Amino acid sequence: MTNQPQAPTPIPTDQLRFTMPPQHASPEDERRHRKERLAAALRLFGRFGYEEGVAGHITVRDPEFTDCYWVNPFGMPFGHITVSDLLLVNQAGQVVEGRCHVNQAAFVVHSSVHQARPDVVAVAHSRSVHGRALAALGEPLEPITQEVCAFFEDHGVYAGSTGVVVDEEEGRAIATALGGHKGLILRNRGLLTVGDSVDAAAWWFITMERAAQVQLTAKASGKPVPIDRADALRTREQLGNDLVAWINYQPLYLQITRAEPDLLS
Numbered sequence: 001m002t003n004q005p006q007a008p009t010p011i012p013t014d015q016l017r018f019t020m021p022p023q024h025a026s027p028e029d030e031r032r033h034r035k036e037r038l039a040a041a042l043r044l045f046g047r048f049g050y051e052e053g054v055a056g057h058i059t060v061r062d063p064e065f066t067d068c069y070w071v072n073p074f075g076m077p078f079g080h081i082t083v084s085d086l087l088l089v090n091q092a093g094q095v096v097e098g099r100c101h102v103n104q105a106a107f108v109v110h111s112s113v114h115q116a117r118p119d120v121v122a123v124a125h126s127r128s129v130h131g132r133a134l135a136a137l138g139e140p141l142e143p144i145t146q147e148v149c150a151f152f153e154d155h156g157v158y159a160g161s162t163g164v165v166v167d168e169e170e171g172r173a174i175a176t177a178l179g180g181h182k183g184l185i186l187r188n189r190g191l192l193t194v195g196d197s198v199d200a201a202a203w204w205f206i207t208m209e210r211a212a213q214v215q216l217t218a219k220a221s222g223k224p225v226p227i228d229r230a231d232a233l234r235t236r237e238q239l240g241n242d243l244v245a246w247i248n249y250q251p252l253y254l255q256i257t258r259a260e261p262d263l264l265s
Contacts, residue, residue, distance in 0.1 A: 021197065021246055027064040032083075034060045034121075037198035038070055039083045039263045040256050044202065045126055046078030047256070050209070054103060056126030059110040060198050067091045069114060071107065073100035082265045091115060112171030113178060113194060120194040122201035130213035131191035138187045141211050144224040148211040149235035150244075155183035155208070182240070183208050200242040203249040 024030035038060050050056060056078070059069040070086045072078070087098035091111045095102055110123045134141075138159060143152050158177035160170060174192070178184045182204050184192045191208050195201035218224040227235070238244075257264065 019247075019250055021199075021243070024063075030063040034063065034198060035070055035083045035086055036257075036264055037202075037253070038072075038086060038122075039081050040253055041124070041198050041202040042072050042078045042081045043256050043260055043263050044206075044252055045124075048128070048206065048209075050126040050128045050205075051078045052127040055106065057103065057106045057110060058122065058124045058126075058198065058202065059107075059114065060122045061114060061120070062088060066118075067115075068096060069110065071102055071110070073098065074103045076100070082263050084265060108168060108171040109174055109192070112168065112175040113192070116172070116175035117178070117180075117194060119196065120201075121196050122198040123192065123194050124201045124205040125186075125190070125192040126205070127190055128205075128209040128212075130216060131185070131209045132189065133216055134212040135185050135187055135190050138185075140185065141208070142215060142224065143227040143229075143232040144218060145211070145214055146227075146235055147207060147239070148214070149227060149232045150204075150240040151183055151208060151211065152232040152236045152240075154236060154240060155181050155185065157185045157187060159187045182242075195245060196242045197246055199249040199253065200245040203245040203252075206252075207245075207248075 024033060038058055041058050045051060054075050057071055059071045062068045062070060068088050068090050071089055072081055073085055073087055076085060087100060087102055088096050089102050089107060090096055093102060093104050093107045093111065109125060113123050114120060138157060140157050141148050141151050141155060143149050156177050156179060158174055160173055182194055186192060191205060193201050193204035193208055195204055
């Protein structure tokens with residue numbers, strides 16, 4: 001009789017590695033971390049085709065000077081941006097660190113959202129194709145897939161001006177329309193998302209853009225079957241928080257930093 005091989009011993013779960021958001025020893029460490037995540041998110045947005053001309057921004061609040069925000073320079077392609085290119089801008093839109101201009105019109109929106117939402121660390125607003133297509137319809141996202149349920153009753157539609165935002169009053173109106181939500185559809189313009197980290201805000205934007213694509217495709221093909229409200233709410237509770245967004249974003253961050261390590265310079 002032959003001896004049966006011994007079954008492999010399971011590794012205790014407390015010995016398995018699971019990446020979580022880092023803790024920082026100093027504001028300097030956290031600032032560097034946020035800037036690296038911002039440069040990486042901008043590179044990803046460039047890869048995904050979310051920029052058009054000089055439009056599109058992601059901002060992140062400085063951990064020490066909380067009324068100032070790091071942002072991409074005006075006119076620089078997302079695919080070229082490095083950590084050292086980023087600007088620090090105060091809430092009035094004045095550059096306090098860096099040597100490039102900032103897009104004043106776009107910054108009005110970001111500054112207004114940051115001021116209205118002290119809990120928000122990062123804001124993303126750019127020119128994605130399907131987000132703009134959905135925005136042209138002035139419709140909200142519908143609960144027709146598991147992923148989009150993260151936004152169920154947690155996003156708004158702003159139906160105000162469709163032109164370039166150049167005054168603080170409209171910036172405040174956009175912030176009011178966002179309210180406490182994670183996402184906003186700006187009618188005839190596109191999408192805006194927020195999060196407690198760059199990773200979360202970027203993931204919500206990417207997910208919202210894909211949800212818009214799915215909704216447009218499904219409606220063009222037939223009549224989508226909606227998820228009922230109770231299930232949609234339950235799914236949102238499971239998938240709709242910023243920690244889940246951060247975790248989902250990590251494969252994208254690893255991909256871009258390994259493929260384009262110069263972004264960290």
